[in-house]
Amino acid sequence: MAHVSATVYTSHVPAIGAALDHGRAAEPYWAPVFAGYEASRAWLREDPPDAIVLVFNDHATAFGPDLVPTFAIGTGESYAPADEGWGARPVPVVQGHPELAAHIAQSVIQDDFDLTLVNRMDVDHGLTVPLSLLFGQPPAHDFRWPCPVIPLAVNVVQYPVPSGRRCLALGRAIRKAIESYGEDLNVQVWGTGGMSHQLQGPRAGLINPVFDHAFMDMLTTVPEAAAAIPHVDYVREAGSEGIELVMWLVARGAMPERADGRAPTCVHRFYHVPASNTALGHLVLAP
Amino acid sequence: MAHVSATVYTSHVPAIGAALDHGRAAEPYWAPVFAGYEASRAWLREDPPDAIVLVFNDHATAFGPDLVPTFAIGTGESYAPADEGWGARPVPVVQGHPELAAHIAQSVIQDDFDLTLVNRMDVDHGLTVPLSLLFGQPPAHDFRWPCPVIPLAVNVVQYPVPSGRRCLALGRAIRKAIESYGEDLNVQVWGTGGMSHQLQGPRAGLINPVFDHAFMDMLTTVPEAAAAIPHVDYVREAGSEGIELVMWLVARGAMPERADGRAPTCVHRFYHVPASNTALGHLVLAP
Amino acid sequence: MSNADFADIPGTVLFDAQQARRGYGLNQFCMSLMNADNRKRFKADEVAYLADWPMSDEQRQAVLDRDMNRCLALGGNVYFLVKIAATDGISVQQMVGRMTGMDEADYRDMMLRGGRPIEGNRYRHEWLQRSGG
Amino acid sequence: MSNADFADIPGTVLFDAQQARRGYGLNQFCMSLMNADNRKRFKADEVAYLADWPMSDEQRQAVLDRDMNRCLALGGNVYFLVKIAATDGISVQQMVGRMTGMDEADYRDMMLRGGRPIEGNRYRHEWLQRSGG
Numbered sequence: 023m024a025h026v027s028a029t030v031y032t033s034h035v036p037a038i039g040a041a042l043d044h045g046r047a048a049e050p051y052w053a054p055v056f057a058g059y060e061a062s063r064a065w066l067r068e069d070p071p072d073a074i075v076l077v078f079n080d081h082a083t084a085f086g087p088d089l090v091p092t093f094a095i096g097t098g099e100s101y102a103p104a105d106e107g108w109g110a111r112p113v114p115v116v117q118g119h120p121e122l123a124a125h126i127a128q129s130v131i132q133d134d135f136d137l138t139l140v141n142r143m144d145v146d147h148g149l150t151v152p153l154s155l156l157f158g159q160p161p162a163h164d165f166r167w168p169c170p171v172i173p174l175a176v177n178v179v180q181y182p183v184p185s186g187r188r189c190l191a192l193g194r195a196i197r198k199a200i201e202s203y204g205e206d207l208n209v210q211v212w213g214t215g216g217m218s219h220q221l222q223g224p225r226a227g228l229i230n231p232v233f234d235h236a237f238m239d240m241l242t243t244v245p246e247a248a249a250a251i252p253h254v255d256y257v258r259e260a261g262s263e264g265i266e267l268v269m270w271l272v273a274r275g276a277m278p279e280r281a282d283g284r285a286p287t288c289v290h291r292f293y294h295v296p297a298s299n300t301a302l303g304h305l306v307l308a309p
Numbered sequence: 310m311a312h313v314s315a316t317v318y319t320s321h322v323p324a325i326g327a328a329l330d331h332g333r334a335a336e337p338y339w340a341p342v343f344a345g346y347e348a349s350r351a352w353l354r355e356d357p358p359d360a361i362v363l364v365f366n367d368h369a370t371a372f373g374p375d376l377v378p379t380f381a382i383g384t385g386e387s388y389a390p391a392d393e394g395w396g397a398r399p400v401p402v403v404q405g406h407p408e409l410a411a412h413i414a415q416s417v418i419q420d421d422f423d424l425t426l427v428n429r430m431d432v433d434h435g436l437t438v439p440l441s442l443l444f445g446q447p448p449a450h451d452f453r454w455p456c457p458v459i460p461l462a463v464n465v466v467q468y469p470v471p472s473g474r475r476c477l478a479l480g481r482a483i484r485k486a487i488e489s490y491g492e493d494l495n496v497q498v499w500g501t502g503g504m505s506h507q508l509q510g511p512r513a514g515l516i517n518p519v520f521d522h523a524f525m526d527m528l529t530t531v532p533e534a535a536a537a538i539p540h541v542d543y544v545r546e547a548g549s550e551g552i553e554l555v556m557w558l559v560a561r562g563a564m565p566e567r568a569d570g571r572a573p574t575c576v577h578r579f580y581h582v583p584a585s586n587t588a589l590g591h592l593v594l595a596p
Numbered sequence: 597m598s599n600a601d602f603a604d605i606p607g608t609v610l611f612d613a614q615q616a617r618r619g620y621g622l623n624q625f626c627m628s629l630m631n632a633d634n635r636k637r638f639k640a641d642e643v644a645y646l647a648d649w650p651m652s653d654e655q656r657q658a659v660l661d662r663d664m665n666r667c668l669a670l671g672g673n674v675y676f677l678v679k680i681a682a683t684d685g686i687s688v689q690q691m692v693g694r695m696t697g698m699d700e701a702d703y704r705d706m707m708l709r710g711g712r713p714i715e716g717n718r719y720r721h722e723w724l725q726r727s728g729g
Numbered sequence: 730m731s732n733a734d735f736a737d738i739p740g741t742v743l744f745d746a747q748q749a750r751r752g753y754g755l756n757q758f759c760m761s762l763m764n765a766d767n768r769k770r771f772k773a774d775e776v777a778y779l780a781d782w783p784m785s786d787e788q789r790q791a792v793l794d795r796d797m798n799r800c801l802a803l804g805g806n807v808y809f810l811v812k813i814a815a816t817d818g819i820s821v822q823q824m825v826g827r828m829t830g831m832d833e834a835d836y837r838d839m840m841l842r843g844g845r846p847i848e849g850n851r852y853r854h855e856w857l858q859r860s861g862g
């Protein structure tokens with residue numbers, strides 16, 4: 023049977039992708055950002071997953087004004103990096119895992135989550151920047167990501183967006199689905215987006231480290247409390263785009279419960295300001 | 310406040326649209342079909358709704374191999390009749406009700422239904438044939454449908470499809486949403502599709518009147534029992550396309566409960582075989 | 597419930613994620629026929645038109661043969677395939693009837709008499725018994 | 730909760746169904762810039778390119794002026810609008826900084842010093858007090 027071996031959380035700031043793609047990772051502005059992920063990269067090399075369910079939001083790339091799915095699962099064979107206006111990122115095509123994705127969809131839809139099935143979409147920085155941060159840039163002689171990825175897109179762009187409670191519950195249903203998959207796979211679930219940032223109007227540039235740290239604490243030890251945060255608090259305290267943090271709750275819901283009832287082990291935690299307009303946060307939790 | 314004044318159920322066989330559009334409604338094959346809706350048409354003229362939430366399924370028209378939403382609500386201004394291969398039906402463009410649709414989406418998504426919001430789609434026979442059956446063909450001098458329509462598309466094409474229980478619960482959430490809308494509107498909810506039919510392979514042409522009548526009985530008086538029917542029973546007993554009947558459960562869930570706890574009044578009921586490959590069923594329920 | 601529960605229903609292919617993946621290009625081709633120009637191009641040269649879609653040769657041949665049961669087995673779904681019938685100018689009843697192997701008039705008569713009965717058509721083993729298998 | 734609860738957050742437009750409807754054509758135009766040919770055509774003649782989209786004249790002017798706050802008020806959303814910045818070859822930080830009315834270097838410095846603080850930026854009335862209103 024497959025199992026969730028760990029969950030990973032990270033911001034997915036597009037400027038990070040640009041810095042990597044344009045060879046600016048060693049500059050003083052960016053070096054501390056990448057240094058903050060080094061320990062996680064080493065940890066990933068030690069126990070590489072067989073597949074990742076990557077929770078992200080599409081940024082008006084695959085889903086535009088015509089159609090907005092609340093939750094969409096990628097059941098396709100592969101996903102090309104999108105041209106978001108600057109040209110496509112020069113990173114590998116993302117290989118899917120259609121069998122596991124179809125199994126998760128089957129299980130989760132029968133558990134009353136009304137997923138949209140997506141066989142074809144281009145994936146934007148929301149999905150590819152986390153891969154770059156945690157795997158580094160794949161070398162030219164072996165130009166591929168280390169494992170298949172199942173994209174799980176959450177609408178955090180057009181209101182109404184799903185509640186934190188709903189996101190946590192979806193994560194739990196995904197864990198149940200993974201644990202009923204016939205093949206023995208080591209699966210990780212990643213939650214991306216956030217932390218505090220506002221990308222609009224005269225309040226742009228808002229950063230709230232107190233909120234961000236409290237969120238990482240609550241997410242780790244009392245996820246139900248984090249899930250109870252209303253949308254308006256995210257927007258007020260963490261900025262209009264801070265609402266992306268609800269996606270961390272999907273990954274948190276997918277964490278296996280420990281037999282002793284304790285919180286999961288925090289393998290890594292990193293926080294840095296600024297990355298472009300955004301506070302950057304990163305967690306690795308293992309059972 | 311808005312309220313649900315009645316719910317309407319009907320098959321949406323494409324050949325019915327073709328018969329109407331090609332002036333064959335008076336032929337001996339078709340006349341009994343249209344006669345069966347006459348009482349409902351008169352009833353509708355007496356108490357015309359201000360808006361209809363029309364539950365239907367898209368038949369590989371707006372949603373194809375790339376993207377399959379479990380539940381999609383139309384929040385657009387209008388929807389054009391689709392060209393399903395025979396040219397578009399010569400019926401009016403369907404006007405939406407963006408304000409009520411947005412209100413329903415807001416309410417229902419916060420109630421943990423993971424709708425896809427659709428601003429633009431062409432609508433196929435699943436939506437336009439019920440309008441033709443219950444309103445007749447709009448005259449040339451006043452070529453429009455009598456009221457706005459909010460399309461609610463349910464995936465019954467690609468498995469996994471939502472459970473009957475989930476469909477009934479969605480209807481209840483839609484009723485709650487309608488009842489919290491600020492404007493005083495008379496809203497009807499229509500459930501379409503079915504009844505027994507199979508459109509594939511050597512078992513095609515299957516019709517099961519015993520199942521169909523039992524379903525209409527259960528739907529009227531014990532909807533929870535109808536909602537508990539597993540998918541495999543629909544497919545076995547009512548044919549591979551009989552699964553469309555889960556959409557009737559959405560409309561049934563939207564029926565206001567009576568203060569005396571009794572079943573709703575069955576205003577009209579009609580059953581006829583055949584319409585093309587299909588058993589045709591029709592119900593009108595009022596509180 | 598798993599999709600295996602559907603396996604003992606006779607004459608029925610469940611259109612699930614696996615079938616959808618298998619039929620992806622075939623169903624895409626079918627949807628292209630929702631456009632009048634495409635229908636014209638397809639009718640003018642079916643082989644050339646089919647070559648433009650990511651389909652297997654088996655799928656292309658099944659379309660050329662109008663073998664709808666084969667199309668279903670190869671990942672097609674009736675709501676997609678019906679666009680081929682529309683392009684050919686035949687009705688849904690004609691298209692569906694042909695999948696049964698019955699003569700067109702016989703199928704129409706069966707429907708007029710109330711359709712195919714459910715008795716004897718619920719389980720595969722009922723069919724196998726009838727065929728003496 | 731209703732969207733009204735968001736109204737006392739300063740400097741923030743909630744992108745809801747109403748805004749999405751208002752901005753439909755504007756956001757469609759923005760998405761068209763995800764294609765290199767379209768970006769070239771837009772840069773060659775912005776007025777002509779904008780004329781092809783179902784936008785209001787106000788929306789077109791706001792795009793020509795690169796007045797992103799006006800675009801937001803008229804139904805735009807930053808994830809759509811950022812495609813204009815991409816086409817102009819400016820960074821997300823430059824685009825976002827311009828919405829604050831600050832000088833580019835000042836905005837960058839503010840971010841390097843830890844960003845705009847939350848204190849005093851939670852409620853509209855805090856802003857009104859500061860502006861003496």
Ligand SMILES: [Fe+3]
Nearest residue numbers: 034148215266
């Ligand atoms: Fe993001």
Ligand SMILES: [Fe+3]
Nearest residue numbers: 321435502553
């Ligand atoms: Fe149908």
